[in-house]
Amino acid sequence: MPRPAKFTDEEVLDAALSCVSDDGAGVTMADVAARLGGPVGSIYHRFASRDELLARLWIRTVRDFQAGLFALAETYEGDPERILVDSALHVPRYCREHPDRARALSLFRQPVLLASAPEGVRDDVASLNDGIDRLARRLTRAHYGSASAAHVELVLLATRIAPYGLVRPYVGAPVPPVIDQATRASAEAILSLEPSGRRRR
């Protein structure tokens, strides 16, 4: 009965992704509309504001990134250290294969967005890490024999923060192979720490 939609939400997000890939956080609604091949009004028909559009783009991208991690975790069931190191390596791999999405990932950080996100997406942002946090706890227990906050933090540093820190300067450009080597070395070293700072075993 209604007029058929010419653009889907996903297409708008794709256009936004493409713009973000070029201009980073400086995207304008006019840019996105031009990329989409439509007027700005059509975008506002689906997204309440620029903030919401960018937040949704970020959320979609984070979910896509996390999907790779979940898939990975099922591959080597029973070898937690291997899963953890591979999770770390997933970061440079993902950024190399999807430079545009990598750029979108660096649009926000969860705690910051949680504070400033528009009403409609707040909840999605809040629950975004639930699944991945559960996985992290499970792997932490398997690796360390404990899932204390301090142990989980080490795992997070080794698999997420350090790897992302290493690729970040290369986001927007080709990620050289040495980053993967450094990521592996760094992850293994951090995973060999105890929260006290001593080496394990």
Add this chain to the structure above:
Amino acid sequence: MPRPAKFTDEEVLDAALSCVSDDGAGVTMADVAARLGGPVGSIYHRFASRDELLARLWIRTVRDFQAGLFALAETYEGDPERILVDSALHVPRYCREHPDRARALSLFRQPVLLASAPEGVRDDVASLNDGIDRLARRLTRAHYGSASAAHVELVLLATRIAPYGLVRPYVGAPVPPVIDQATRASAEAILSLEPSGRRRR
């Protein structure tokens, strides 16, 4: 003969630093003027534009950060590995002691600023890393016995990129001690790599 200056460049930069510490890259000229206790016009009297003001603030902060590295390098002359690991640890230390300056450091990255910097500061940005690069090459040669581009890159990853990546999520908040442990572990691990990816020795 002229009217005496009420504000110095440094005071304006201090006010800008203070604002950046609160609002990050979102500072407005009005914010800075309010913090300074003067009108916006006075700021434009010394800084041609907002871009220039922020660029100069960033440059001043980077120089301050680098000064610590230079001082450090003279301390343990003859023990390159110790200097390198300590250089890595300088990053979380600096960010913990100077949270406001840490925030200012994350305002730009050199290659990006180099492309977009206003005329007057372009040269300063371009030469900003000259000294530190020389130091890095010297220490790379001392540590690896070679200062090939690949070796220098490893040193850069170990002492600058990985450490900064580890603290970055904490910039704007207290930096926990575990970051220092992770930084040390990560730096040592990366410095034990050869460009081929193999372990040294």
Add this chain to the structure above:
DNA sequence: GACGTAAATGAATCTCGGTTCTAGAACGTT
């Protein structure tokens, strides 16, 4: 004490870009 200079001052202007709003179009239904 008038003059020249450099600085301060802050209201007015300009610009950019997000957002709104009214009109028109496309479709199924009755």
Add this chain to the structure above:
DNA sequence: AACGTTCTAGAACCGAGATTCATTTACGTC
């Protein structure tokens, strides 16, 4: 074919904030 609904369309609106500029101030010199 008239209608209801949902979407496209894009020009107009509007606010935020950077920048400008005419004026005033404070000082040393002649």
